Amino acid sequence: MTAEVGTARPARRVTGEQLSRYVPVALVPLLFLAGVVTIEGYASRSSVVSLLVLSSFLGLASMGQTLTVIVGGIDLSVPSVIGLANVLVTSLYGDGWSFWTACLLILGFAVLIGAVNAVASLVLKVNPIITTLGTGLIVLGGVLSWGHASITGSVPQWLTDAVSVIGHTGPIPVPGVIVLWVVLAAGVVYLQRRTRLGREIYVTGSNPAAARLTHVRTTWVWIAVFIASAVSAAIVGVLFAGYSGAADANVGQPYLFQTITAVVVGGTSLLGGRGGYGRTLIGVLIISQLTTLLVGAGLGPSLQETMLGVLIIVLVSAYGREPGLATRI
Numbered sequence: 091m092t093a094e095v096g097t098a099r100p101a102r103r104v105t106g107e108q109l110s111r112y113v114p115v116a117l118v119p120l121l122f123l124a125g126v127v128t129i130e131g132y133a134s135r136s137s138v139v140s141l142l143v144l145s146s147f148l149g150l151a152s153m154g155q156t157l158t159v160i161v162g163g164i165d166l167s168v169p170s171v172i173g174l175a176n177v178l179v180t181s182l183y184g185d186g187w188s189f190w191t192a193c194l195l196i197l198g199f200a201v202l203i204g205a206v207n208a209v210a211s212l213v214l215k216v217n218p219i220i221t222t223l224g225t226g227l228i229v230l231g232g233v234l235s236w237g238h239a240s241i242t243g244s245v246p247q248w249l250t251d252a253v254s255v256i257g258h259t260g261p262i263p264v265p266g267v268i269v270l271w272v273v274l275a276a277g278v279v280y281l282q283r284r285t286r287l288g289r290e291i292y293v294t295g296s297n298p299a300a301a302r303l304t305h306v307r308t309t310w311v312w313i314a315v316f317i318a319s320a321v322s323a324a325i326v327g328v329l330f331a332g333y334s335g336a337a338d339a340n341v342g343q344p345y346l347f348q349t350i351t352a353v354v355v356g357g358t359s360l361l362g363g364r365g366g367y368g369r370t371l372i373g374v375l376i377i378s379q380l381t382t383l384l385v386g387a388g389l390g391p392s393l394q395e396t397m398l399g400v401l402i403i404v405l406v407s408a409y410g411r412e413p414g415l416a417t418r419i
Contacts, residue, residue: 110357110365113405114372121379129386139264140255145378146271147333148348149371151326153278154319155349156370160282161312162295162362163211163218165319167226168349171203172342174233175327180337184243196324203229204320208313218316233339242337249332267329274322278367291315296363351398352377355405376401 125132151168158165175196182192203225210221251257252266259266282288293301294311301308323342330341356373358365377398384394 110359110369110405114356114369114376118372118375118379121376121383125379125383125386128383132382132386136255139268141378141382142268143253143255143265145374146267147326147329148345148352148378149271149275149374150322150329151342151345152349152352152370152374153274153367154315154322156353156358156365156367157278157291157315158218158319159350159353159358159360160295160362160365161291161315162298163312163316164222164350164360165207165316166219166222166346167203167207167229168319168323169340169342169344169346170226170229170233171200171320171323172327172330172345173339174199174229175324176330176341177233177236177327177337177339179328180243180245180331182243183245189246189249193328196328197321200320200324201317204317205313207320208316212309212312222316230339245331245335249329250335251332253329253333275367275371282366287311287314292363294362347395347398348377351402354402 122133131137151172155165155168178196178199179189179192182195183189207218207222207225210225211218214221252259252270254265257265259269262269282291290301290306290308290311293304293306294308298308323345326345327342331337334341352373353365353370354360354373355376356365356369356371358369358373380398380401381394384397389397
């Protein structure tokens with residue numbers, strides 16, 4: 091009897107790290123099954139493609155946000171950059187500009203905004219929540235002032251087709267926005283796992299002081315991720331112009347909450363140094379499916395945000411059982 095007690099194995103404790111890895115993955119098929127049961131035609135091709143198109147917008151907007159969170163920051167200027175790109179591409183193309191020339195100008199603005207966000211935070215030594223919020227308000231105010239009168243314009247037909255549910259990408263039977271999302275997502279995951287910059291992003295987010303002592307280029311890493319965040323937001327703004335066919339400076343406002351939600355729900359720690367865009371992809375699919383289910387249930391935007399907030403609290407409470415990476419270095 092004593093021998094049996096002595097050889098018994100202690101129960102293994104489920105850690106927050108394990109929960110943050112497996113719970114989101116399990117939620118994706120469960121939510122899809124719930125949609126099939128509750129919404130007629132949820133599993134049809136058109137419905138699935140529509141869900142992926144909407145997921146692509148959120149996925150692309152969350153791309154740079156994921157990097158800023160891993161490095162230990164956050165970017166609240168994402169909605170304003172989306173609105174800026176949306177208004178610029180529509181109005182400039184409508185005024186006779188080449189689409190690609192307009193995109194180069196938008197890219198330049200995005201790089202400048204991202205650099206300002208990073209440098210202002212470093213120079214002023216304040217949390218990027220403050221600097222990015224201020225930059226976002228300046229950008230949004232500038233766009234609204236410039237477009238005080240009614241903004242008119244247009245976009246190329248191929249851009250509209252690229253974000254249309256019935257669109258094709260050559261022989262690939264899905265819209266171009268989905269293909270673009272897949273390609274860029276693969277690039278970001280590769281950057282995180284296989285490049286020096288990717289490793290430096292994690293080291294900087296884990297312990298900035300230790301990173302500097304090991305000659306990690308923390309300043310350039312910080313600038314790079316905020317530029318990436320602004321550029322990814324600008325891409326979404328351009329794509330939204332094709333989706334709506336009109337200019338709207340406020341088109342990106344829902345993505346302030348949704349990008350952070352996708353990052354957190356996917357299991358990336360807001361403390362920095364842990365997670366990745368692969369997890370955010372799962373978070374995007376969860377948010378997109380849950381939003382579709384809530385809309386199908388007849389809930390309005392305010393109740394949808396309430397339910398997403400509840401989801402965040404529940405999951406982060408579970409994930410939070412794992413100590414931050416900096417405490418383990």
